[in-house]
Amino acid sequence: MQLSHYMTPESIVVPLKATTKLEVLEELVTELSKRTGIANPKSLLHAIEEREACSSTFLPMGVAVPHARVPEVSDITMIAGIAPEGIMDAGDPSSLTAHVFCLFFSSTEEKEFGKHLKLLARIAAVFSDPDFVAKISHMTKPDQIFSAIQKRERQIEKE
Known part of the structure; x- marks a missing residue:
């Protein structure tokens, strides 16, 4: 499974305007809804917040x-x-900080659950290197970020 199969440069928001976790979730769900035409972003946001x-x-x-x-x-x-x-x-200083957000939704159909788990594993593999995360967190163009992700995926395939 390739991460780049589910994203394009147009599906990368850089930089995020949000400054809090909740604002990031709202911003990404709103953008996803606009870009895909999925109706009812409030329902999607509620599902993410519950998770x-x-x-x-x-x-x-x-x-x-x-x-x-x-x-x-x-x-x-x-x-x-x-x-x-x-x-x-x-708000706790000892909590984790994220520079890269990969938000996704998958179908509730049981036959699709395997793809959901494989995508989680793929995201973890692609972003397992903190140097890679630092590198793309300072990129300013979606096409640069997308290309870097594709390159990283090719490296993973060789390992």
């Missing part, structure tokens, strides 16, 4: 992967955002 309430999707390497399974989509729908200054998971 985040169960367990944070912030990872130690500076990436957050907010995701949810929703009936509004039939296949994986994804958007990414870059926060050069970083966004903290909570």
Whole structure:
């Protein structure tokens, strides 16, 4: 599974305007809804917020992967955002900070759950290198970021 199969340069928001976790979720869901025509962004945002309430999707390497399974989509729908200054998971200084956000929705159909899990694993693999995360968090053009992700995926394939 290729991450670049589910994203394009147009699905990368850089830089994010948001300064808090909730604002990032709102910004990305709103942009995803505009770009894909998915109706009812409030329902999508609610699904993401419910998922985040169960367990944070912030990872130690500076990436957050907010995701949810929703009936509004039939296949994986994804958007990414870059926060050069970083966004903290909570107001607590000891909490994790993310510079890269990969938000996605997948279908609630059971046959699609495997793809959901594979995408989570792929995101973790692509962004496992903190130097790579730092590199793309300072890029300013979506096409640069997309190309860097494609290059990283090719490197992973060789390993």
